[in-house]
Amino acid sequence: MxxxxxxxxxxxxxxxxxxxxxxxxxxxxxxxxxxxxxxxxxxxxxxxxxxxxxxxxxxxxxxxxxxxxxxxxxxxxxxxxxxxxxxxxxxxxxxxxxxxxxxxxxxxxxxxxxxxxxxxxxxxxxxxxxxxxxxxxxxxxxxxxxxxAEEALRRSEKLAVAGRLAASISHEINNPLASVTNLLYLIGTSSSLQEAKKHKEIAEKELARISEIVTQTLRFYREPSKPTLVFITEIVDSALILYQSKLAYAEIAIERDFRECSPIVAMAGELRQVILNLIGNALDASNPGGRLRIRVSNTREHRNGARPGVRLTVADSGSGISPEIRKTLFEPFVGTKGDTGTGLGLWISSEIVNRHSGTIQVKSSTLSQSPGTVFSVFLPLEQKAGHRSLREASMTPDGNRKDTLSDSPPEIAFPMQREMAT
Ligand SMILES: Nc1ncnc2c1ncn2[C@@H]1O[C@H](COP(=O)(O)OP(=O)(O)OP(=O)(O)O)[C@@H](O)[C@H]1O
Ligand SMILES: [Mg+2]
Missing domain, CATH: 3.40.50.2300 (Response regulator)
Known part of the structure; x- marks a missing residue:
């Protein structure tokens, strides 16, 4: 039988x-x-x-x-x-x-x-x-x-993320590559050595940029499959490199507000996925002349026994999220981008944040005088007892040992757009 x-x-x-x-x-x-x-x-x-x-x-x-x-x-x-x-x-x-x-x-x-x-x-x-x-x-x-079904969904999201990432990398590399091609042509037709040298210097800078994009990307995607001590600020910077030309092209001003920030024990690649999605969403919602502010700071959570941790806020002055979408924002397949988005980004992001014992919140306004959205992610310094030893070895971004936490800095006030609409 x-x-x-x-x-x-x-x-x-x-x-x-x-x-x-x-x-x-x-x-x-x-x-x-x-x-x-x-x-x-x-x-x-x-x-x-x-x-x-x-x-x-x-x-x-x-x-x-x-x-x-x-x-x-x-x-x-x-x-x-x-x-x-x-x-x-x-x-x-x-x-x-x-x-x-x-x-x-x-x-x-x-x-x-x-x-x-x-x-x-x-x-x-x-x-x-x-x-x-x-x-x-x-x-x-x-x-x-x-x-x-959940496993299948996760696999398909991973593929979608990989696809989007490949597209962003190709896009970012394409611009400096086109410059290098042009510069080589100009060097070939230069009438003076001095002019050729000038072109060569610019070409070297463009090549350095390509190399930076590749190094940053590989660094996060070759990472070990277990949590390590990471600085959120570094992850934000590596994500911004990918969006650099998109930001410039869309004429969106970016403000990095990095305050004192301790390292946390986390899966760097996963957090990068969250940050890429939050920034990507903010860019998609923004119009030329818009503003994007990314703040990272040590904080204590208001709830859950005032756990110490790091808060990341991504605030934009874009279109805002309509109340209907907001209700189910963190559920799968909720989105307004048609073929250009899967509607899985925030669902996966909230799963990742949960896995890191953190929380993710959103505030948004579609009012025409102050539209915009603020996503706020809290990640605790300590998630499991086993991570304690890594935490104790925490360092500040400049390499100094850091054992104490500053008191909670003020939360980004909402609507953030008022602060930004200068
Ligand atoms: N900063 C934002 N401003 C305005 N709308 C937003 C913002 N962030 C998210 N949204 C809305 O929430 C929806 C869901 O976002 P989510 O990241 O889950 O999926 P997506 O961006 O549509 O697709 P994907 O992330 O797979 O590319 C978006 O389609 C958009 O309508
Ligand atoms: Mg998205």
Whole structure:
């Protein structure tokens, strides 16, 4: 039998004599597949291969058997609540019967049937147990399907991110590359050595820029798959390099407001993905002449016991987010960009921030006199006890040791646009 065929079979640790027949006859006549086991311990081995319920006689449930089954029951996955039907000896309720009940408590979903049991009672109890087991399997399958869908979504988002990143890198490299091509042509046609030297110097600068883009990108994408000590400011700078020419082309003024900022233990590549998306969204929403302010500072969270951490705010004076979109902003496939966006960026970003035990918030206004949006990300310095030693070695950006945190700097006031609309 396969695991799936076993799923609704009933394991039977049969009592002897009349009760044994009482069990096997109605099971057969009701088309319920059963599997006899000599002891409760042997039934446990069968349980691993799949079962819908267990029927056992009280005398087969020894103390060692209870502890074995209880340990296995405690390990059940969240969807499972395996039904056990215990055929107990009849008799009055006394101290001893109460004690036995307490001992059996760790067995979980246990139904007690007093012997002699009427066949109808027995069959209907068993059918109810198998029905409930069937529902548990449905829940298991639902969870598995959801998990698979989420995994697929994550993979597709990773591909989308990789695609967008490749596009931004090509775009950024293309401009200096075109300059170098032109400059080489100019050098070839230069009438004087002095003029050729001037062109060569500019070409060298353009090549240095290409090399910087490549180095920064590789640095983050070759990073180890475990958390390291990172400065948010460095990640912001590396992300801005990618958007440099887009910012200039769109005539958007950028203000970097980097205050005292401790390193945090984090996955640098993941945080870079969050920051690239926040800046990218701000640029998409901005018009020529718009402003973008990125602030990074040490802070203490107002909630959650005033945890110390780093706050990153990305504020733009763009179109703002409409209330309808704002309601579901952090859910997958919510977006207004059609083919140019997947609507997954903020959903993935919030997942990443959650994984770092942080929070992400948004404030936005679509009012024509002061439109704009502020995304605020809080990342705590310490996420897990295991990260403590790295935290203790924290350094300031200029390389000095930094053990204390400044008090919370003022949050970026909203609307940020008022501050920016100078
Ligand atoms: N700074 C912002 N200003 C205005 N609207 C924004 C801003 N940030 C996000 N949005 C809105 O939220 C939507 C969802 O953003 P999200 O980053 O999740 O997806 P996307 O940018 O549409 O697609 P992707 O990130 O995959 O390129 C955007 O389509 C846009 O409508
Ligand atoms: Mg986006």
């Amino acid at each position: 396969t695991g799936q065929e076993n799923e609704l079979r009933v394991l039977v640790v049969a009592p002897t004599g009349r009760d044994g027949l009482l069990i096997s006859n109605p099971l057969d006549s009701n088309g319920i597949s059963s599997f006899p086991s000599a002891t409760a311990e042997m039934a446990l081995v069968e349980f691993e291969a799949g079962a819908g319920a267990l029927i056992l006689a009280e005398e087969a449930l020894t103390l060692p058997a209870i502890s074995l089954w209880a340990a296995r029951i405690a390990e059940q996955p969240s969807w499972s609540d395996f039904p056990l039907i215990l055929l107990a000896a009849g008799g009055e309720i006394n101290e001893e019967s109460r004690r036995r009940m307490r001992v059996r408590e760790p067995l979980g979903n246990l139904v007690l049937l007093e012997r002699p049991v009427r066949p109808e009672t027995f069959v209907s109890t068993l059918q109810a147990a198998l029905r409930s087991r069937g529902r548990q399997y449905q829940m298991r399958d639902y969870i598995a399907r959801n998990h698979a």
